[in-house]
Amino acid sequence: MVGKLLPAASPPLSHVATSGSHGEDSPYFAGWRAYDDDPYDAVCNPSGVIQMGLAENQVSFDLLEGFLREHPEAAGWGGAADDSGVASFRDNALFQDYHGLKTFRKAMASFMEKIRGGKARFDPDRIVLTAGATAANELLTFILANPGDALLIPTPYYPGFDRDLRWRTGVNIVPVHCHSANGFQVTVAALEAAYEEAAAAGMRVGGVLLTNPSNPLGTTMERSVLEDVLDFVVRKNIHLISDEIYSGSVFATPDLVSVAELVESRPDVAERAHIVYSLSKDLGLPGFRVGVVYSYNDTVVTTARRMSSFTLVSSQTQKTLAAMLSDDAFAEEYIRTNRERLRVRHDHMVAGLARAGVPCLGGNAGLFVWMDMRRLLLGGGGEATVADELRLWDLMLQEVKLNISPGSSCHCSELGWFRVCFANMSLDTLDVALARMGRFMDRWNKATTLQEKH
Numbered sequence: 314m315v316g317k318l319l320p321a322a323s324p325p326l327s328h329v330a331t332s333g334s335h336g337e338d339s340p341y342f343a344g345w346r347a348y349d350d351d352p353y354d355a356v357c358n359p360s361g362v363i364q365m366g367l368a369e370n371q372v373s374f375d376l377l378e379g380f381l382r383e384h385p386e387a388a389g390w391g392g393a394a395d396d397s398g399v400a401s402f403r404d405n406a407l408f409q410d411y412h413g414l415k416t417f418r419k420a421m422a423s424f425m426e427k428i429r430g431g432k433a434r435f436d437p438d439r440i441v442l443t444a445g446a447t448a449a450n451e452l453l454t455f456i457l458a459n460p461g462d463a464l465l466i467p468t469p470y471y472p473g474f475d476r477d478l479r480w481r482t483g484v485n486i487v488p489v490h491c492h493s494a495n496g497f498q499v500t501v502a503a504l505e506a507a508y509e510e511a512a513a514a515g516m517r518v519g520g521v522l523l524t525n526p527s528n529p530l531g532t533t534m535e536r537s538v539l540e541d542v543l544d545f546v547v548r549k550n551i552h553l554i555s556d557e558i559y560s561g562s563v564f565a566t567p568d569l570v571s572v573a574e575l576v577e578s579r580p581d582v583a584e585r586a587h588i589v590y591s592l593s594k595d596l597g598l599p600g601f602r603v604g605v606v607y608s609y610n611d612t613v614v615t616t617a618r619r620m621s622s623f624t625l626v627s628s629q630t631q632k633t634l635a636a637m638l639s640d641d642a643f644a645e646e647y648i649r650t651n652r653e654r655l656r657v658r659h660d661h662m663v664a665g666l667a668r669a670g671v672p673c674l675g676g677n678a679g680l681f682v683w684m685d686m687r688r689l690l691l692g693g694g695g696e697a698t699v700a701d702e703l704r705l706w707d708l709m710l711q712e713v714k715l716n717i718s719p720g721s722s723c724h725c726s727e728l729g730w731f732r733v734c735f736a737n738m739s740l741d742t743l744d745v746a747l748a749r750m751g752r753f754m755d756r757w758n759k760a761t762t763l764q765e766k767h
Contacts, residue, residue: 329481336475340706341366341723344716353714353742363746366716368528368680369737370562370597372658373651377596380643387636388629405629411622413442417631420638421605425590428561428648433573441606441617442631446558446591447477448624449604450522453587456616457552458484458519463511464554465489465521467499469683469723469730471528484519487511490726493685496674497530498538499523504545520552520585521545526559526569529723529732530683531659531676533563536570543575543582552585561595561648564656565677576609583609592634594680595651601630655680655736658743662735665747669754680736684717687729689757697728706731713753715746 336342344366353361381388412418415437422435443449458464460483466474467489478484489507491497504521511518521542525534546553555572563569576586588607593599603626606617638644662682663673674683689705690697699721706719709731720730735743 332480334475335480336472339472339475339722340703341472341718344706344710344718347710348716351714353745355741355745360714362710362714362716363742363749364716364737365733365735365746366718367737368594368734369599370594370651370655370680371738372597372654372736373647374597376647376650377598377637380637380640381633384636384640388633405627405632409628409631411625412618413440413621413626414628414631414635416639417635418442420635421590423641424638424644425560425605425607427644428595429569429571429573433571433577435573435607439607439609439614441608441614441621442626443604443606443621444602444624444626445593445599445604446556446589447473447604448602449589449591449606450474450477450554450556451482452617452620452624453554453589453606453613454478454482454484454519455620456613457554457587458482459517460484461516462519463487463514463516464519465504465507465511467491467497467503467523469497469529469720469725469732471524472718472722474522478522485511485516487514487516487518488724488726489521493674493727493730496532497527498535499542500538501541501545504542508549518549518551520554522554522556524556524559525571526557526563526678528559528679529681529718529720530674531679531681532674533567533569533678535567539570539572539575543572543579543586546585547581550585552587553582554587554589556589558589558591558594559679560590562652562655562680563678564652564659567677569678573607585610587613596647598634601634602626603630603634658735658740661740662733662743662747665744666733666750669747669751670758671750671754674730681732681734684731684733685729686731687727690729699728702728705729709753713749715749 348362348364351361352358353363418437418440421440422437425435426433443452463485464478465487468491474486479486487507487510489499489503491499491503508518526532557571560569560571572586572588576583586609590605592601592603608614666673666684672685676682686705690701702719702721709715709717718732
């Protein structure tokens with residue numbers, strides 16, 4: 314009798330497929346999974362997890378819906394007369410140049426100028442479209458650095474960068490450590506220290522990546538600091554990527570200073586300056602997957618355009634958004650109203666946390682606050698550890714049922730800070746979250762008082 318054949322061993326996979334550098338074992342992503350398993354619903358699951366780890370803008374979605382109700386032709390699929398100007402099914406379905414539609418690139422350039430108050434100009438021919446900012450940042454990393462090279466990124470930074478910039482490119486991230494004493498603003502000394510750390514490890518530095526406004530801080534970069542960074546990249550002969558995907562979500566002073574403003578007066582930085590933008594945050598359209606690489610370097614633009622064939626934006630999406638963003642009256646009203654709504658929501662969040670005895674870093678932009686819970690880590694005396702912070706994060710997730718993002722997942726140099734999002738839910742849900750936080754802090758304060766008495 315012939316014995317059973319043993320199953321053949323699986324053939325090997327690539328290093329990318331088997332690498333652990335995707336970063337998805339981070340608590341940042343673990344919190345999302347916990348929410349997916351037990352999502353809050355006011356009626357069906359009132360004790361579920363409230364998602365405060367997702368930086369999504371839903372406060373102005375009604376404005377977008379209103380525009381489409383008034384202009385149904387913007388999202389039309391067909392059936393229109395040939396001379397009506399309405400996109401037909403055939404127009405959308407057939408092949409489009411991967412440069413992107415000229416009408417959409419012009420509308421994007423105009424919108425990017427509006428959100429910067431006309432202080433910078435953008436050439437539609439330098440706009441390269443990508444499927445979201447994730448693709449834009451990875452694409453630039455492929456262009457500016459080789460496997461084994463490094464990018465310098467000020468901390469705390471968006472946890473997804475560990476996946477977006479490293480996993481497929483083979484590029485390393487070297488943190489530029491910033492501190493709360495100066496509001497986490499990057500310094501020349503910190504940049505130099507990170508550069509030397511990379512050199513000591515045998516890594517060539519390809520560039521510096523900034524997020525301005527900052528995710529997770531919710532702050533804008535001071536002009537003098539940005540000038541220092543530009544001087545640094547010129548001195549080191551490296552590149553600068555300025556991720557400005559929250560540039561239209563600045564709701565209080567000081568206003569954004571975009572790299573685009575400074576490039577016009579500094580020809581020494583033009584060849585090394587590159588901007589990333591997206592409609593996922595300011596316009597609240599992450600499902601549409603629209604990102605932009607904007608570079609002042611002709612070779613980078615040409616290469617990015619070639620590479621963008623792997624990450625295209627659909628024609629239907631481009632035509633719908635071209636109609637929306639080229640309507641100057643709508644775009645200007647949206648920007649103004651969205652900023653005011655974000656300011657009101659931010660202030661509501663900060664006030665609610667203050668009532669619970671939880672301070673935040675002063676913020677003026679974005680869809681989140683940077684919450685300071687450092688004192689909760691020091692109850693046992695001694696120096697706090699990452700394990701202490703993660704225990705507090707797990708307590709918030711499992712018992713308080715709030716998914717917030719721990720600072721250690723953002724590589725923060727100080728333990729006890731958390732990013733908490735406020736724009737991805739209704740005001741009623743936010744109030745439920747703040748009430749939960751208030752009850753948690755009451756319990757913690759009472760327990761601490763009892764400990765001190767003993």
